[in-house]
Amino acid sequence: MTQDAKCASLRTERDEVLAELAALEDPRVRAVNERHGDDHGVNLTKLRAIAKRLKVRPDLARELWGSGDSAAKLLAILLSRPKDYDQGELDAMLREAGSPKVHDWLVNYLVLKSPHREALRGAWFHDADPVVASAGWALTSDRVVKAPDGIDQSALLDLIEEQMQAAPDRLQWAMNTCLAQIGITNPGLRERARDIGERLEVLKDYPTPPNCTSPFAPIWIDEMVRRSSAG
Known part of the structure; x- marks a missing residue:
């Protein structure tokens, strides 16, 4: 042919x-x-x-x-x-x-x-398009959980504290996920992550079905830590 x-x-x-x-x-x-x-x-x-x-x-x-x-x-x-x-x-x-x-x-x-995931994470993280940037934050959340070495999580919390509350929805959700994952996986930064979530109140009133965990970072962090301790 x-x-x-x-x-x-x-x-x-x-x-x-x-x-x-x-x-x-x-x-x-x-x-x-x-x-x-x-x-x-x-x-x-x-x-x-x-x-x-x-x-x-x-x-x-x-x-x-x-x-x-x-x-x-x-x-x-x-x-x-x-x-x-x-x-x-x-x-x-x-x-x-x-x-x-x-x-x-x-x-x-x-x-x-x-x-190419790490190269794309770096390219997308600060992209001017918030939807593209949200992908960079999603890849960063995955790094926080699976390969945290080389990730400055304190600097991430600085950005979240400064930018998350006013971020567009998709980017805000991705930043909130990163906030929660830092709090869940990093005991040394857990209280700071919880405090940022409490003060910013992002997704605090998000409707959550029964038997599902709220995406509000302090509740999410506490629930996942509790499950880890119970297991």
């Missing part, structure tokens, strides 16, 4: 998958997703079933991502491996992600497992 024929076949397959996703569109699912800032109506269990059938397909994944459709982007992530993308591609994809779910899956499924 010639290269042109391969490209044509791939585009045809892309169009067939897009049609399959469109047929799965459910107005009720879309209504729920829209309350969380997402813009698709495909049940994620059904989307994962398509990914399981197609398996790893970086060529098709790129075609689906290029369609701009959020459900197609989620499927593209599931058809990808972290090593399939270089640093520049992952940076561009994050800036194109659009919806929160696509952003979160991209960070958690690809960037966190990428050999």
